[in-house]
Structures are given as structure tokens and as C-alpha cells.
Amino acid sequence: xxxxxxxxxxxxxxxxxxxxxxxxxxxxxxxxxxxxxxxxxxxxxxxxxxxxxxxxxxxxxxxxxxxxxxxxxxxxxxxxxxxxxxxxxxxxxxxxxxxxxxxxxxxxxxxxxxxxxxxxxxxxxxxxxxxxxxxxxxxxxxxxxxxxxxxxxxxxxxxxxxxxxxxxxxxxxxxxxxxxxxxxxxxxxxxxxxxxxxxxxxxxxxxxxxxxxxxxxxxxxxxxxxxxxxxxxxxxxxxxxxxxxxxxxxxxxxxxxxxxxxxxxxxxxxxxxxxxxxxxxxxxxxxxxxxxxx
Numbered sequence: 001x002x003x004x005x006x007x008x009x010x011x012x013x014x015x016x017x018x019x020x021x022x023x024x025x026x027x028x029x030x031x032x033x034x035x036x037x038x039x040x041x042x043x044x045x046x047x048x049x050x051x052x053x054x055x056x057x058x059x060x061x062x063x064x065x066x067x068x069x070x071x072x073x074x075x076x077x078x079x080x081x082x083x084x085x086x087x088x089x090x091x092x093x094x095x096x097x098x099x100x101x102x103x104x105x106x107x108x109x110x111x112x113x114x115x116x117x118x119x120x121x122x123x124x125x126x127x128x129x130x131x132x133x134x135x136x137x138x139x140x141x142x143x144x145x146x147x148x149x150x151x152x153x154x155x156x157x158x159x160x161x162x163x164x165x166x167x168x169x170x171x172x173x174x175x176x177x178x179x180x181x182x183x184x185x186x187x188x189x190x191x192x193x194x195x196x197x198x199x200x201x202x203x204x205x206x207x208x209x210x211x212x213x214x215x216x217x218x219x220x221x222x223x224x225x226x227x228x229x230x231x232x233x234x235x236x237x238x239x240x241x242x243x244x245x246x247x248x249x250x251x252x253x254x255x256x257x258x259x260x261x262x263x264x265x266x267x268x269x270x271x272x273x274x275x276x277x278x279x280x281x282x283x284x285x286x287x288x289x290x291x292x293x294x
Contacts, residue, residue, distance in 0.1 A: 013099075016089045020072060020103060021065040027276045028068070031187070032157060033060040034282035035180040038289055039161035042176065042237060046293025048165060052117075056161050059114045066107035067133045067153070073100050074137035082198040084268075122163045129156035140204045147192060147207040151184035172236050179229035186222035187278040189215060190257070194271040216261040223254040230285070239292035246288025253281045 022028050036056050040048045072079065072090045079091030089095040108130075115126040132153045139146035155177045162173045185207065192199070192208035193215060199206050211218040227247065234243050257274050260266065 011094070013095075016094050017099075017103060020069055020089045020095060020100065021107070022068045023065070027279045029061055029064050030279050031275075031282060032064045032154060033057060034279070034286060035154060035176070035183075036060050036157040036161040037286055038180075038282075039158040039173070039176055040165060041286070041290050041293070042172065042233075043162040043165035046290050052164060055114050055117050056164070059111055059160075060157065062107050062111035062114060063129075063133070066104055066111060067136070069100055069104040069107060070134055071137040073097070073104065076100070078202060078204065081202050082195055084195060084198075118160075118164050119167050121167055122160055125156065125160045125163060129153065129160070132156065140199075140206065142205075144205050144210045145207045146205055147185055147188045148181075150188055151181040154184040155181045172233055175229050175233040175236065179226045179233065182222045182225040182229065183278075183282075186219045186226065186254070187275055189219050189222070190261070190271050190278075191275045193261075194268040216258060219261065220258050223251075223258070227251050227254070234292065239289065240294070241292070243288040243292025246284050246291075249288075250281045250285050253277065253284075 018024055033056075036059075037053075040053060040056050072088055075085070076090040076097070079085035079088050085091055090097070090100050111126075115123050118126070132149065136146065136149045136153055139149040143149065158177045158180050159169060159173065162176070163169055189207040189211070192206040195206065196208050199209055207218070208215050227250070230247055230250075233239075234247065257277065260270065260274070
């Protein structure tokens with residue numbers, strides 16, 4: 001039986017659509033933009049064309065918005081059973097299914113228009129990313145580690161942005177792709193830890209449930225792998241001192257999170273706070289990558 005979500009009938013429709021797109025929670029949009037910016041700046045040795053940077057930024061906003069709406073369409077009958085998601089517009093029926101579908105199509109159309117700005121190779125990478133984005137919400141029903149599917153979707157941000165500059169994919173691209181996939185597995189497993197009780201009761205999968213009591217260990221392995229691949233990237237691309245300083249700062253941030261994750265009975269809001277901290281860690285690394293190119 002569905003719980004009764006709280007709805008605000010006086011809230012304007014545009015505000016509900018903003019919530020559906022998650023534009024009221026910018027950290028989720030920024031954390032997809034970060035690896036895309038990593039890639040475009042590194043591929044261009046710190047000096048990408050500004051119009052391309054604009055396209056990448058707008059593209060990540062449009063793509064993440066479309067992904068959020070598709071996710072909520074998939075989960076409109078599950079989200080009311082989860083404390084964190086029960087008041088989302090489609091879950092609470094503040095917006096209709098028809099409105100959700102229209103908003104998703106508009107967001108995908110915006111992303112498609114931006115993709116036409118890119119070279120043909122990159123355009124087809126954008127096309128290849130679409131099935132992953134559309135199928136991710138269903139993965140939690142059949143795949144034990146759905147966060148891996150999300151991580152692969154995040155990885156496309158690297159492949160698309162890098163090839164938008166170079167029109168090809170090389171060893172540094174794959175190193176950054178691997179670092180992005182592992183980083184995403186780490187921070188999204190942290191995020192999933194807040195929903196463990198609800199997910200277990202409903203019967204949907206998550207990496208937090210899959211790893212169980214060993215989730216902090218798995219997250220530690222993901223973050224160690226991220227640091228290792230980023231270090232390899234720094235060597236291969238000859239990044240200078242500033243990058244290494246920022247990588248050390250990022251590593252300290254991840255170690256601090258791992259120490260906290262080992263605490264018993266950590267309150268659920270702490271997991272969301274750690275997720276948001278990864279946005280700042282990502283931007284610190286971006287600053288190091290840009291400065292390290294010069």
C-alpha cells in the first residue's frame with residue numbers, strides 16, 4: 001500500500017517542474033558536470049574553446065534533467081514508499097504522468113539539439129549514452145549493483161567531452177573514464193546508504209545493500225582506485241605541481257569520509273552531506289587539472 005505523501009496544492013506548476021528536474025538541488029547537476037569539465041579542459045590542455053565549454057555545461061544540465069525525470073517516471077509507484085523521495089512531484093501526484101513525459105521529451109530534445117553542435121564521432125557517443133540513461137532506473141529491479149549502470153552513464157560525460165575536443169579517445173581518456181566510474185560508484189554508494197531500510201523493504205537493489213556491512217570497505221576501494229587512476233592520468237599527461245596538491249587534498253577528503261562511514265548508527269542526513277562534499281572535491285580536482293596544465 002502506498003504511503004500518503006504530503007503535497008502542496010497551492011504551489012505553482014512551474015515550481016513543481018523545477019523540482020521534477022531537480023534544479024532545486026543543484027549538487028546533483030553539478031556532480032555530473034564535473035567529470036565533463038575535467039575532460040574538456042584536460043583534452044584541450046587547459047584552454048578549451050569557450051563556446052564548447054558552454055555547450056558541455058548546458059548539455060549536462062539537459063541530460064541530467066532528462067535522466068531525473070525518466071527515473072521518476074520509472075519509480076512513480078516506488079518513490080512514495082521511500083522517505084527521501086515520497087514528496088517528489090510524480091510520486092506525490094502533484095504532477096501528472098502526462099506532464100512528466102512531456103518534460104522528459106523536452107529535456108531530451110534540448111540535449112539532442114546541443115549534441116548537433118559536436119563532431120560526428122562525439123554525436124554518436126551521445127546517442128550511445130541514451131539507452132544507458134533510459135535503462136538505469138530499471139536496473140535497480142534486476143541488477144544487484146545498479147550504481148554501476150549509473151557510473152557507466154556518468155563515464156559517458158568523459159568520453160563525450162574529451163572527444164568533442166580531440167575527435168578521438170586515447171589512453172588518458174580511458175584513465176579519466178575509469179576514475180570517473182569508480183568515483184561515481186563511491187559517492188553514489190554513500191548516497192544509497194541512506195535508503196537501505198526502505199530499499200530492503202520494497203525489494204529493490206542497490207550497491208549499499210549488495211555490499212552490506214562491507215559497504216565502507218567497498219567505497220574505500222573505489223576511492224583508492226580513483227586516486228590511482230587520476231595519478232596515472234597526471235603522469236601520462238604531464239600535469240604540474242598544482243594538480244598533485246589538489247589530488248592530495250581530494251584524497252584527504254575521501255579518507256575523512258571513510259573514517260566517518262565506519263561509525264555505527266550514522267544519521268541518514270550525514271550520507272547526503274558526504275554526497276554534497278564530493279561536489280567540492282570534484283571542483284578542487286578541476287582547479288588542479290586546469291592549473292596543472294600550465
